[in-house]
Amino acid sequence: MLLDRVEGNVVATRKHPSLLGWRLLICQPINQTGEPEGVPQVAIDAQGAGLHQRVVISSDGSAARNMVGDEKSPIRWMVIGLVDEL
Amino acid sequence: MLLDRVEGNVVATRKHPSLLGWRLLICQPINQTGEPEGVPQVAIDAQGAGLHQRVVISSDGSAARNMVGDEKSPIRWMVIGLVDEL
Amino acid sequence: MLLDRVEGNVVATRKHPSLLGWRLLICQPINQTGEPEGVPQVAIDAQGAGLHQRVVISSDGSAARNMVGDEKSPIRWMVIGLVDEL
Amino acid sequence: MLLDRVEGNVVATRKHPSLLGWRLLICQPINQTGEPEGVPQVAIDAQGAGLHQRVVISSDGSAARNMVGDEKSPIRWMVIGLVDEL
Amino acid sequence: MLLDRVEGNVVATRKHPSLLGWRLLICQPINQTGEPEGVPQVAIDAQGAGLHQRVVISSDGSAARNMVGDEKSPIRWMVIGLVDEL
Numbered sequence: 001m002l003l004d005r006v007e008g009n010v011v012a013t014r015k016h017p018s019l020l021g022w023r024l025l026i027c028q029p030i031n032q033t034g035e036p037e038g039v040p041q042v043a044i045d046a047q048g049a050g051l052h053q054r055v056v057i058s059s060d061g062s063a064a065r066n067m068v069g070d071e072k073s074p075i076r077w078m079v080i081g082l083v084d085e086l
Numbered sequence: 087m088l089l090d091r092v093e094g095n096v097v098a099t100r101k102h103p104s105l106l107g108w109r110l111l112i113c114q115p116i117n118q119t120g121e122p123e124g125v126p127q128v129a130i131d132a133q134g135a136g137l138h139q140r141v142v143i144s145s146d147g148s149a150a151r152n153m154v155g156d157e158k159s160p161i162r163w164m165v166i167g168l169v170d171e172l
Numbered sequence: 173m174l175l176d177r178v179e180g181n182v183v184a185t186r187k188h189p190s191l192l193g194w195r196l197l198i199c200q201p202i203n204q205t206g207e208p209e210g211v212p213q214v215a216i217d218a219q220g221a222g223l224h225q226r227v228v229i230s231s232d233g234s235a236a237r238n239m240v241g242d243e244k245s246p247i248r249w250m251v252i253g254l255v256d257e258l
Numbered sequence: 259m260l261l262d263r264v265e266g267n268v269v270a271t272r273k274h275p276s277l278l279g280w281r282l283l284i285c286q287p288i289n290q291t292g293e294p295e296g297v298p299q300v301a302i303d304a305q306g307a308g309l310h311q312r313v314v315i316s317s318d319g320s321a322a323r324n325m326v327g328d329e330k331s332p333i334r335w336m337v338i339g340l341v342d343e344l
Numbered sequence: 345m346l347l348d349r350v351e352g353n354v355v356a357t358r359k360h361p362s363l364l365g366w367r368l369l370i371c372q373p374i375n376q377t378g379e380p381e382g383v384p385q386v387a388i389d390a391q392g393a394g395l396h397q398r399v400v401i402s403s404d405g406s407a408a409r410n411m412v413g414d415e416k417s418p419i420r421w422m423v424i425g426l427v428d429e430l
Contacts, residue, residue, distance in 0.1 A: 001214040001249050003182065003198060007118050008172050010089065010142060014133055015167030024142065026089060026118050026172070029211050032179050032198050038211040039115050039124040042087040042142050047186055056182060056196065056214050060233045061146050063246035074149035074166050077087050080246050081187030086180050086198070093290050094344050096261065096314060100305055101339030110314065112261060112290050112344070125287050125296040128259040128314050147318050160321035160338050163259050173386040173421050175354065175370060201383050204351050204370050210383040219358055228354060228368065228386050232405045235418035252418050253359030258352050258370065265376050266430055268347065268400060272391055273425030282400065284347060284376050284430070297373050297382040300345040300400050319404045332407035332424050335345050 001058040002029045006049050010042060018073035027057050032086055043077035054083035087144040088115045092135050096128060104159035113143050118172055129163035140169035173230040174201045178221050182214055190245035199229050204258055215249035226255035259316040260287045264307050268300060276331035285315050290344055301335035312341035345402040346373045350393050362417035371401050376430055387421035398427035
């Protein structure tokens with residue numbers, strides 16, 4: 001799991017059907033002091049994260065397939081928690 | 087999943103049989119402002135991405151095997167969405 | 173598995189239900205001389221690691237799902253050992 | 259999957275039995291213009307890649323176990339295509 | 345799989361039970377000329393690697409669980425070969 005800050009979201013009309021109805025957030029990994037570290041990830045969000053919100057994201061195929069209810073989904077990263085404080 | 091820009095494609099005559107008939111795109115991870123970040127990936131494409139198109143790619147073995155219809159395929163990365171806007 | 177130093181912890185009220193009751197540690201990968209290397213990870217901890225403790229963390233979906241007792245959990249990283257010496 | 263250039267090979271007498279009879283190539287990830295990017299990987303090769311050949315490599319546990327015919331093999335990365343042109 | 349040099353080992357009294365009896369090596373990824381590249385990994389060793397030995401390591405959950413004989417083990421990285429020459 002990574003500590004990230006939400007930097008924006010992706011609008012994609014043409015996409016894998018299992019992505020329909022899910023927000024796709026651009027999540028920038030950060031360290032404890034909020035500095036960016038490494039490559040941004042794209043994650044689905046079921047927690048309701050806002051712009052610039054700090055979040056915890058995780059990458060797990062089976063959990064993601066469960067979340068979207070599609071056993072053939074290629075989704076991996078998802079927001080699993082909204083950070084109140086560090 | 088990563089936000090990438092399509093930088094080109096790979097022509098490979100000799101390859102694993104499950105790759106036959108699939109375009110292999112060179113995808114450069116980018117951040118929200120379009121700057122390159124990290125190592126390029128090679129992904130198959132079922133969405134019809136063009137050169138310099140921004141895409142979302144994902145790496146999932148079971149979804150890729152489903153996509154190409156070969157339970158022994160080593161394919162992992164695929165284009166799962168074409169980005170309209172950020 | 174990575175050698176990390178615990179840098180803090182994450183407080184998240186809104187989160188995936190399988191995270192309830194687990195401490196979420198911010199773990200900074202380090203090299204043998206203690207210098208930071210690469211992106212911090214967030215890990216659950218069943219070993220009782222303290223702040224600045226050096227730990228070994230691992231990322232495995234099936235082991236994490238076993239640990240938290242939830243077959244649909246997206247948790248991946250966990251503390252698997254407390255380092256006495258290097 | 260990554261775009262790589264073959265930089266050499268590894269000779270290992272003492273190794274996991276599932277590696278017996280397989281060439282182990284040192285593969286350097288490159289970008290589209292051939293510059294090195296990131297950490298080299300070690301991959302098995304069933305395609306017959308030569309030194310300095312550009313290749314596509316992939317990391318998939320189940321495909322690798324199928325390839326070497328050993329359900330307990332720890333092999334992950336393999337050459338899946340020889341690049342003719344970019 | 346990565347080409348690494350053994351840089352030391354980790355002593356951990358408190359740890360996941362599946363780690364009992366296994367040496368935990370700190371393995372630094374290197375390139376073909378021996379220069380360090382990227383983040384060190386911690387790996388179990390069944391091959392008998394010595395300090396400063398060059399090794400090939402791999403990360404595979406099912407192979408690691410087989411190796412240690414514990415279906416719930418979180419172990420991923422292991423030494424799979426001792427390098428004689430490059």
